[in-house]
Amino acid sequence: MYKSIETLLVEIPTIRPHKMAVATMQTQTLVLIKVTTEDGLVGWGEATTIGGLGYAEESPESVKTNIETYFAPLLKTLGAMNIAQTMQVINRNINGNRFAKCAIQTALLDIQTQRLGLPLSEVLGGRLRDRIPVLWVLASGNTEKDIAEAEKMIAAKRHNIFKLKIGSRPVEQDVEHVLTIKKALGSDISIRVDVNRAWSELNAIKGIQMLQAGGVDLIEQPCAIHNIDAMQRLTRKFDLAIMADESLFGPQSAYELAKRNAASVFAVKVAQSGGLIEACEVGKLANLAGIDLYGGTMLEGPVGTIASAHVFSTFSNLAYGTELFGPLLLTEDILKTPLQYENFELKIPTGAGLGIELDEDKIDNMRRQ
Numbered sequence: 001m002y003k004s005i006e007t008l009l010v011e012i013p014t015i016r017p018h019k020m021a022v023a024t025m026q027t028q029t030l031v032l033i034k035v036t037t038e039d040g041l042v043g044w045g046e047a048t049t050i051g052g053l054g055y056a057e058e059s060p061e062s063v064k065t066n067i068e069t070y071f072a073p074l075l076k077t078l079g080a081m082n083i084a085q086t087m088q089v090i091n092r093n094i095n096g097n098r099f100a101k102c103a104i105q106t107a108l109l110d111i112q113t114q115r116l117g118l119p120l121s122e123v124l125g126g127r128l129r130d131r132i133p134v135l136w137v138l139a140s141g142n143t144e145k146d147i148a149e150a151e152k153m154i155a156a157k158r159h160n161i162f163k164l165k166i167g168s169r170p171v172e173q174d175v176e177h178v179l180t181i182k183k184a185l186g187s188d189i190s191i192r193v194d195v196n197r198a199w200s201e202l203n204a205i206k207g208i209q210m211l212q213a214g215g216v217d218l219i220e221q222p223c224a225i226h227n228i229d230a231m232q233r234l235t236r237k238f239d240l241a242i243m244a245d246e247s248l249f250g251p252q253s254a255y256e257l258a259k260r261n262a263a264s265v266f267a268v269k270v271a272q273s274g275g276l277i278e279a280c281e282v283g284k285l286a287n288l289a290g291i292d293l294y295g296g297t298m299l300e301g302p303v304g305t306i307a308s309a310h311v312f313s314t315f316s317n318l319a320y321g322t323e324l325f326g327p328l329l330l331t332e333d334i335l336k337t338p339l340q341y342e343n344f345e346l347k348i349p350t351g352a353g354l355g356i357e358l359d360e361d362k363i364d365n366m367r368r369q
């Protein structure tokens with residue numbers, strides 16, 4: 001039933017350097033999976049990551065190799081199975097590789113929901129909203145440039161919540177940068193920071209004290225991935241939201257974090273969760289534990305962004321909105337009709353499947369040969 005499974009690496013420059021504690025991006029490598037069935041349907045998935053191996057354990061190249069060597073030959077033998085059975089066989093035969101698994105699952109769900117004539121969100125339990133709030137990440141590395149960029153976004157009604165990437169400079173310098181931006185934008189504008197695991201617990205206490213006093217709303221992943229004890233103590237100690245990002249990598253880790261009260265908010269990412277269905281399970285666990293939700297991104301292009309949007313549309317609690325701005329950070333669009341960002345929100349497509357149409361000629365021109 002599956003005729004071909006292709007992995008395409010598509011290099012697209014960013015609109016400006018995107019500086020994070022884990023990497024500085026000038027180009028994003030989109031990792032796109034295209035699954036074609038014998039009866040002519042095409043499903044898309046995405047396994048994009050950040051900074052090669054700088055962010056996660058899978059790189060664009062490892063995803064491509066592992067899909068071509070292990071996933072594709074196995075998938076071709078599973079044509080008669082439904083998606084649950086297919087993913088069960090894949091999980092029994094292939095360890096780890098959450099990004100690749102997410103991309104494959106997305107493409108299979110895209111195909112399945114095209115057959116059913118339903119938006120993908122409808123097989124994930126059903127959407128509760130057609131639009132989701134989207135913040136913008138200020139990461140030019142320069143305070144004045146960041147303020148100008150934010151003011152432009154607010155005036156254009158594109159974004160009115162901002163996340164700042166910190167952690168690569170001394171704590172005092174980072175705090176000064178954040179609070180200068182907070183002051184310039186005023187008390188109505190929500191400012192959050194993402195430390196990308198760069199602080200020791202002591203530095204986190206020092207930094208968060210100053211950021212909380214300055215009116216910052218949320219601190220994302222202050223400490224190391226496996227330092228759950230520090231995350232737990234910081235969550236207890238401070239009144240502002242402490243969000244788990246890199247420490248959250250699928251339902252099992254969500255359960256551990258929830259059990260230990262090691263975060264007040266979860267940044268749910270579909271690839272980090274290992275699939276769209278698993279991301280929904282993380283959302284359910286958060287609900288049961290009274291943990292707020294935020295829709296995260298791996299700075300994917302439109303495929304991963306819209307797959308994530310279908311997931312987040314089903315969350316009853318999306319208290320901290322989303323950061324599904326990935327396609328807006330890129331200089332080129334790969335869709336025939338661009339995604340609709342307006343009034344500080346992203347509109348979720350209503351067509352069958354993912355509900356987007358890729359421009360394959362453009363992708364062909366930009367893909368790594």
Ligand code: MUC
Pocket residue numbers: 020050137139165194196245296297298299323
């Ligand atoms: C992260 O750690 O949250 C999301 C937005 C952004 O700028 O970087 C990513 C990764």
Ligand code: MG
Pocket residue numbers: 194196220221245246267
């Ligand atoms: Mg983060």
